[in-house]
Amino acid sequence: MPTVTTPDGDHAPTASASTEDRTADRSADRASGPAPALTGAQADAYLRRIGAEGVSVGWGTGEGLRELHLRHLRSVPFENLSLHLGEDVVLAEQALFDKVVGARRGGFCYELNGLFAALLRTLGYRVDLLEARCFREDGGLSIPYDHMVLRVVDEEGRSRLADVGFGDHSQLPLELGERGEQADPGGVFRIVEAPEGDLDVVRDGTPQYRVDPRPRALGDFEVGSWYQRTSPASHFTRSLVCSRLTEEGRVTLRGAKLIVTDCGGRRERWLSGEEEVLAAYRDLFGVELDRLPHDPAAGQDASPAG
Known part of the structure; x- marks a missing residue:
């Protein structure tokens, strides 16, 4: 299995520079953008959690996103243990940080992609939360807000689809504007235009989920999370x-x-x-x-x- 090579970039931070310092610099450069979602100390702890602290690649770049994505998948498990331990699932960034970074746990899509979005924003990416519906075996679609994915825009303006909360899936972000085949260690992927402006993500010829490209807020996924935690029809409860x-x-x-x-x-x-x-x-x-x-x-x- 190929691994990501991390080239030295012109914007790569030195090992001695804290994420808090780098976050402050980016905030000054992007005063019109949203405020960072995590503090510098939280971002540093998150990077340590996924083994990315001190990596010589520029955050905010496409290569940096690839590195973070792959390291996240190898470090943070996709799991639904909270549902079967009697623990609540709280879709708030501090609660997610305490669970995934503080307690070194994993989670399902809303938790993993929700917190990953906060890290990416802090490191200089523009991120939108997107709602997705998974394809059933009969070809139909699941409920709205069944899944969360991320649209990530790097400092060069290139958009990619990131997903660290779908279990066995693409290992690297997918180019959002590409309609041809995209080779990935996890398979061959395509992004296909669907009705009403939606996008289908296809893996090895099989549709995985349909993405609505309109940006959402974290709280919009509460209903989907509640369904996954409580419905007898949810595969997470079963x-x-x-x-x-x-x-x-x-x-x-x-x-x-x-x-x-x-x-x-x-x-x-x-x-x-x-x-x-x-x-x-x-x-x-x-x-x-x-x-x-x-x-x-x-x-x-x-x-x-x-």
């Missing part, structure tokens, strides 16, 4: 998942079933007992739990999508 991209492939824990995909293929095995499952959360995902979340699919050998 399953337990924790999944993370690795340099070799992907590691996924569905209840007590561990799925590892790498160059050697796909391997599955059942973990035995609470201690082994808790150790897997800790060692494979960096998630420290004092008890196991409830597994609604316990006893079922459901086919995972890890």
Whole structure:
């Protein structure tokens, strides 16, 4: 699997410069734009969380976005553990920061993309939250606000679609204006024009979700988040998942079933007992739990999508 090469850029910060200093400089340059969503100290902590602190690539650039996107997918798991631990999901930037960075947890799309947007704004990108509906197996579309994706504009004015909250998907941002095939380590993607100005994201010939390009606010996704957390029809209430991209492939824990995909293929095995499952959360995902979340699919050998 290819890795991103990070060239030295003219705008790359020195290792000694704090994100707070760089944020202040950008705010002065872009006085008419929105205020940074995170403090410099929070941004520094977030960069440490995803292993991007001190990386010699210019934030605000397209290459910087690629680096952040890939590191985020490899560091922060896509997971729905809160739903099955009795924890609330709060769509507010401070609460998301406390969970993902402070507690070193993951989350689902609203949490991961919502907080990633805050980091990107702080680092100099223009970011819009976009609403998306996922395609069902029958070809129909899911409910509105079923998914959140990001439109990210770099300092050169190029727009890309970023998504660190869809699990197994593109590893790098997609060029939003490109209508041809886009090769990615996760597959071959296309962005296809759909009715009413919407855009379909297609992976290896299969439509994944339809994006409404109108900007939204974080609070607009509350209804979708509530549905995912409470509806019996939501796949999040019917399953337990924790999944993370690795340099070799992907590691996924569905209840007590561990799925590892790498160059050697796909391997599955059942973990035995609470201690082994808790150790897997800790060692494979960096998630420290004092008890196991409830597994609604316990006893079922459901086919995972890890």
